[in-house]
Amino acid sequence: MTKFNKILVTGFSQSNLDENVWAKIRELADEVVFEFTPDADCLLSRFNKIDKEFINSLPQLKYIGILATGSATVDYEYANSKGIVVSNIPGYATESVAEFTFAIILENLRNLKKAKQVARDGDFSGDGFSATEIKGKTFGIIGMGRIGVRVAEIAMAFGAKVVYWSRSRKEEIEAKGAKYESLDNVVSKSDFLSLHLNRVKELEGIIDEQQIKSLKSGMVFINVAPMELINLTALENQLKEGDITFIFDHPDEMNPEDVTKLSQYKNCVVYPPIGFVTKEARVLKQDIFVANIENFLREKASNRVS
């Protein structure tokens, strides 16, 4: 395996990767530097802007490794046009997010925060607690990528009927029992509706006013995907009606007034962005990050962004 001459690290620091991961990266280059140097042939970045100008400032550059799933901050089209390979880390948090999706659904169904509180206060009666089951319900999934597939599999194990809409059909999950339907049908018939779409321009606002008005009374709407997918004004109006529950975990990516608007309703549950925080996801993310670099050096580039 060939090596890089100089790896330039930008947008993150020593502490963002474990020491054993840095050790592996150091083996892949003569030098790893954290200060700008024009002769780097490998650039590692995270959420920082890598634009034309920056790319042009590194004439030796062959490879950009992004320590994230999102690639919107890197002008990868320009990089590609100059023969530079760009790789990201898709899917490292698949299991973490799929498990989190069921964690927050079940927490809501069973009213666990209150249950823990009353038990801590010495009330062991169980009075006033009721719940519904996932089993037998219609579980709608919008977006059947990696996470959507895992959520579908787990929902079916719970005994739910899974219906989905996605930009492309997934035979694998249909063979297991998931049913493809129109977006409108999935939205309007679901007892549980979970979004698992990436944020891309043409999907913004895809859950529009008409669809939000069509949501079933008593249903639970879960969004661990970007909030740009949803018409927030329509969502707020529906929450005001009080006959749906909305659970989300990306208040950090919204403007604060929107968060306040939604979370004033009792039937809106807000979490911090912790869907992807498992130790396993952290390890997998770093493994893929290093494997991407190694694969490029072996001329078998992986997880290319183009």
Add this chain to the structure above:
Amino acid sequence: MTKFNKILVTGFSQSNLDENVWAKIRELADEVVFEFTPDADCLLSRFNKIDKEFINSLPQLKYIGILATGSATVDYEYANSKGIVVSNIPGYATESVAEFTFAIILENLRNLKKAKQVARDGDFSGDGFSATEIKGKTFGIIGMGRIGVRVAEIAMAFGAKVVYWSRSRKEEIEAKGAKYESLDNVVSKSDFLSLHLNRVKELEGIIDEQQIKSLKSGMVFINVAPMELINLTALENQLKEGDITFIFDHPDEMNPEDVTKLSQYKNCVVYPPIGFVTKEARVLKQDIFVANIENFLREKASNRVS
């Protein structure tokens, strides 16, 4: 279908069954009474004591229907010896309890109570949250009855390796990938260990001191079954060590000092008894209760206790 002359209801009242269920029961007898009458030929009970003397006080008695899973309060052996059929309601809360088991596991893994709290307080950073996944872990199940089977199926969908011990092996779940092992092995190798045994005399204290000492560091021990299965002194000592987490939901059936002893530890999570409270379980329970009576009248008695 024949009818009963008189149905005597004891140990519960009008409010314990829905009105449409009472309507069905009234069709199964000339009369339904709530005050003792010696000429009843059908007795409905719940948690109340039905002993020899009470059985002898009803010389026409042919059938006892228990509105519960537990039958320990009814002297069913004596009843059977007099040709009286006794039926109970096993399994009505299977799904409810299986879903609850994952609800409380995931709540713990993701620290959801705290997460909801910090988000309500406006902290959307996610700082300080970490978690582990169910996927890839060893999930031990003690007791492979109805609930154990459902917990096993769901655990496998989450990607766990399921090992189990039960008084009898269950081929059905082994065919799906669960592995039968000795009780000691299941206890000592599990990252998650969940008890799903009924309370019967010979199983009391089955999770003994030696087994509790063998629990893996960092593991999560869940008990939604009776606490009599566990040596509580050994459990308290292990909680004091701080390297396991224990989650349970039947503080109501324990003496208060034992609850206090366990729940003083941060790594002990206590819930009220809400595993079985779903609306679906309530409906199913009542359906089985009525079906048991009808089946007896059709000479096809169901769910007999003997």
